Amino acid sequence: TPSHQQEQEEDTPVTRFQRYLRINTAHPAPDYYSAVSFLKAQAHSLGLTSNTFEFTPGKPLLLLTWPGSNPSLPSILLNSHLDSVPAEPAKWLHPPFSAHRTSDGKIFARGAQDDKCIAVQYLEAIRNLKARAFSPLRSVHISLVPDEEIGGLNGAAKFVESDDFLRLNVGFALDEGQATPGDEFRVFYADRIPWNVIIRAKGVPGHGARMYDGSAMENLMESMEAVSRFRESQFDVVKAGKALNGEVVSVNPVYVKAGVTSDDGFAMNVQPSEAEAGFDLRLTPTTDPDEMRRRIAKEWAPAVRNMSYEITEKGPIRDYMGRPIMTATNDSNPWWSVFKQAITSIGEKLSSPEILASTTDARYLRQKGIPALGFSPMKNTPILLHDHNEHLKDTVFMKGIQVYESLISSLSTFTEASY
Ligand SMILES: CSCC[C@H](NC=O)C(=O)O
Numbered sequence: 001t002p003s004h005q006q007e008q009e010e011d012t013p014v015t016r017f018q019r020y021l022r023i024n025t026a027h028p029a030p031d032y033y034s035a036v037s038f039l040k041a042q043a044h045s046l047g048l049t050s051n052t053f054e055f056t057p058g059k060p061l062l063l064l065t066w067p068g069s070n071p072s073l074p075s076i077l078l079n080s081h082l083d084s085v086p087a088e089p090a091k092w093l094h095p096p097f098s099a100h101r102t103s104d105g106k107i108f109a110r111g112a113q114d115d116k117c118i119a120v121q122y123l124e125a126i127r128n129l130k131a132r133a134f135s136p137l138r139s140v141h142i143s144l145v146p147d148e149e150i151g152g153l154n155g156a157a158k159f160v161e162s163d164d165f166l167r168l169n170v171g172f173a174l175d176e177g178q179a180t181p182g183d184e185f186r187v188f189y190a191d192r193i194p195w196n197v198i199i200r201a202k203g204v205p206g207h208g209a210r211m212y213d214g215s216a217m218e219n220l221m222e223s224m225e226a227v228s229r230f231r232e233s234q235f236d237v238v239k240a241g242k243a244l245n246g247e248v249v250s251v252n253p254v255y256v257k258a259g260v261t262s263d264d265g266f267a268m269n270v271q272p273s274e275a276e277a278g279f280d281l282r283l284t285p286t287t288d289p290d291e292m293r294r295r296i297a298k299e300w301a302p303a304v305r306n307m308s309y310e311i312t313e314k315g316p317i318r319d320y321m322g323r324p325i326m327t328a329t330n331d332s333n334p335w336w337s338v339f340k341q342a343i344t345s346i347g348e349k350l351s352s353p354e355i356l357a358s359t360t361d362a363r364y365l366r367q368k369g370i371p372a373l374g375f376s377p378m379k380n381t382p383i384l385l386h387d388h389n390e391h392l393k394d395t396v397f398m399k400g401i402q403v404y405e406s407l408i409s410s411l412s413t414f415t416e417a418s419y
């Protein structure tokens with residue numbers, strides 16, 4: 001039964017945000033249906049229409065619509081994923097699904113920054129625009145999608161392939177971005193491209209006391225060194241201030257697997273005949289994938305050292321025209337000017353557009369040729385996505401609503417032939 005305090009809880013943008021945060025949509029068992037039913041109720045209270053799709057059973061996708069007065073114009077899509085990464089509650093100051101608000105206004109929850117804030121801000125911005133009797137020319141859609149954190153294959157990827165999506169005639173989209181401790185909002189015009197790389201070594205097994213050439217572990221370790229050298233070459237460029245994280249290729253080992261098991265763990269005096277390691281590799285949008293594949297084959301997993309490899313590309317590397325997947329942030333893209341103007345017109349600053357170091361669902365929209373920017377209005381805010389103690393200040397959250405009011409009104413009334 002709800003506590004007295006909960007019954008008394010006010011209904012404000014912040015408490016609505018807290019209610020959404022309390023729905024546990026963390027992997028591996030996200031409660032999508034509760035999230036969808038909460039957001040749908042919010043949307044209906046605003047007079048938006050809703051559609052729930054299930055492109056994959058058990059993985060609902062909620063589409064909300066504010067119809068424009070000229071629905072023949074391409075529409076605006078505001079995207080937010082429903083899911084979150086897991087949290088380790090023991091390592092948090094406040095439980096990750098409590099949405100506890102401290103006396104200084106910090107709201108603690110998994111998803112507070114990534115990315116439940118924007119879903120509620122979209123809705124609250126529309127609430128305020130409606131209260132001002134604003135009405136959009138273009139239709140404004142909000143998509144709330146499952147599974148972004150695990151690659152989006154059963155969410156956004158299927159959505160953009162559907163006829164339902166085609167019918168929306170999306171002209172421009174916004175998706176999540178990232179916080180900044182600084183004073184200028186960040187905006188992202190591209191994502192890096194994730195590859196999962198596994199390298200496997202085979203070698204001569206033998207007694208743990210014996211030194212000989214060509215063991216699986218020796219082969220793997222030599223490759224690890226080659227990977228490390230490449231990693232350093234990329235990281236040095238970032239450390240020297242010559243590139244941002246999203247502008248170089250990253251590679252990080254995420255597991256190693258080897259050893260002959262015995263009853264109580266590993267047989268410490270046996271050199272194994274097989275060993276493998278897994279890497280999270282991220283290409284920049286303009287990295288030559290063939291060159292990367294050649295490097296992996298030649299330097300990281302050379303057959304001459306009894307190595308093999310497996311590359312799993314986790315999404316598209318080129319758009320439908322065979323070009324790098326990115327959105328133009330110059331005069332060739334009129335949406336860019338509208339976006340920029342909507343931010344600066346309310347007295348806010350925008351830093352130079354960046355490539356996101358990680359990966360979002362925006363890539364699926366861009367792949368289809370739809371201009372999409374990654375943007376989460378969180379400034380003066382520590383970057384806490386996927387971290388312990390993820391939180392967002394109430395004042396920052398409220399400011400974001402105002403930012404989206406400006407964005408939604410500008411984008412939805414923008415008129416230019418052929419866009
Ligand atoms: C394999 S795509 C995974 C997408 C995920 N997105 C957010 O963290 C990421 O790791 O960047």
Ligand SMILES: [Zn+2]
Binds near residue numbers: 081114115176
């Ligand atoms: Zn996210």
Ligand SMILES: [Zn+2]
Binds near residue numbers: 085
């Ligand atoms: Zn995330």
